[in-house]
Amino acid sequence: MQFFAFLSLLTAVRAAVVPAVGSSGHFHSPVPLDAVPQGKNITINGVLTYVSLPKGRFDPTVAVLLLTGELAPSSSSSQGSGADQWAAAGFATYAPDYLNGDALPTGGNVTTWAVNHGEAQTTPPLLAVISALKSHGVKQIATTGYCFGGLYTTRLVQNNTITVGTMAHPSSLNVPTDFELVKAQSHVPVEINNAELDTGFTPPLAVETDGVLGDGQYAPGYLRRQFDGVGHGFAVSLALSDPVQVAAKQGAFDTSLAFFKKHLK
Numbered sequence: 102m103q104f105f106a107f108l109s110l111l112t113a114v115r116a117a118v119v120p121a122v123g124s125s126g127h128f129h130s131p132v133p134l135d136a137v138p139q140g141k142n143i144t145i146n147g148v149l150t151y152v153s154l155p156k157g158r159f160d161p162t163v164a165v166l167l168l169t170g171e172l173a174p175s176s177s178s179s180q181g182s183g184a185d186q187w188a189a190a191g192f193a194t195y196a197p198d199y200l201n202g203d204a205l206p207t208g209g210n211v212t213t214w215a216v217n218h219g220e221a222q223t224t225p226p227l228l229a230v231i232s233a234l235k236s237h238g239v240k241q242i243a244t245t246g247y248c249f250g251g252l253y254t255t256r257l258v259q260n261n262t263i264t265v266g267t268m269a270h271p272s273s274l275n276v277p278t279d280f281e282l283v284k285a286q287s288h289v290p291v292e293i294n295n296a297e298l299d300t301g302f303t304p305p306l307a308v309e310t311d312g313v314l315g316d317g318q319y320a321p322g323y324l325r326r327q328f329d330g331v332g333h334g335f336a337v338s339l340a341l342s343d344p345v346q347v348a349a350k351q352g353a354f355d356t357s358l359a360f361f362k363k364h365l366k
């Protein structure tokens with residue numbers, strides 16, 4: 102407790118911006134998994150959204166909102182299979198294309214790309230989909246964000262727009278100030294899956310985040326789990342031949358799922 106209090110004092114003066122990570126910084130090659138998409142592309146309030154529904158009965162008042170990273174459109178197979186995995190776990194799942202049809206191509210320059218993917222461009226389509234879900238009877242939104250989607254999960258947590266938020270290897274946010282804002286104004290529980298080898302949200306930044314939210318300091322609920330031997334992108338794509346990667350991806354999913362179940366009513 103004292104150590105963390107000291108740590109947050111020490112680091113408050115040097116807030117770090119976690120950069121968006123281009124394809125070369127992804128630990129795993131962002132090759133789509135060759136799963137057949139179970140969901141459909143639907144335009145919701147003007148925004149192309151990949152929608153995947155559970156096969157059996159499900160609660161239509163609860164939605165999972167999946168916020169992709171910068172590399173893949175929500176409908177592509179790797180991130181689509183992520184949405185399908187959430188649907189298979191029993192949740193109506195929505196992955197809006199908040200990249201406005203302009204995902205970062207493999208090998209593309211993330212700095213140049215980011216100029217047209219600031220909050221001014223990204224927030225309106227995101228909020229358009231959320232508003233449509235709410236006006237169609239969705240009462241609880243569980244958000245899961247990957248990479249670049251970590252920033253927007255954090256914004257939705259800060260703004261108390263959602264019920265619960267989880268993220269994996271977040272980027273594009275600011276440590277510790279974005280989490281200090283969470284602590285100051287949010288009542289939304291938050292969970293983070295981070296990677297030991299992430300060059301953006303590094304283990305020291307993860308520990309700094311704990312210094313703000315951990316150790317019971319954030320009453321709504323906080324959990325962080327680090328996955329060793331994997332890097333940025335591990336919760337989205339993987340080499341199926343590597344058991345460490347397979348276990349980490351599944352572990353991140355299971356941790357977020359358990360956190361959702363704990364905090365959804």
Ligand SMILES: *[C@@H]1O[C@H](CO)[C@@H](O)[C@H](O)[C@H]1NC(C)=O
Nearest residue numbers: 138139140141142174176177
């Ligand atoms: C959804 O649309 C995207 C972009 O146009 C396309 O790449 C993808 O294959 C589509 N997915 C489905 C399931 O139709």
Ligand SMILES: *[C@@H]1O[C@H](CO)[C@@H](O)[C@H](O)[C@H]1NC(C)=O
Nearest residue numbers: 123208209210211212213214
């Ligand atoms: C990406 O673009 C930025 C700004 O235009 C430039 O400074 C940088 O060198 C480029 N990076 C690469 C890897 O080409």
Ligand SMILES: *[C@@H]1O[C@H](CO)[C@@H](O)[C@H](O)[C@H]1NC(C)=O
Nearest residue numbers: 220224227253256257260262
């Ligand atoms: C959150 O609230 C801030 C402050 O009002 C606003 O600038 C931002 O666009 C909001 N972001 C989201 C994703 O709701």
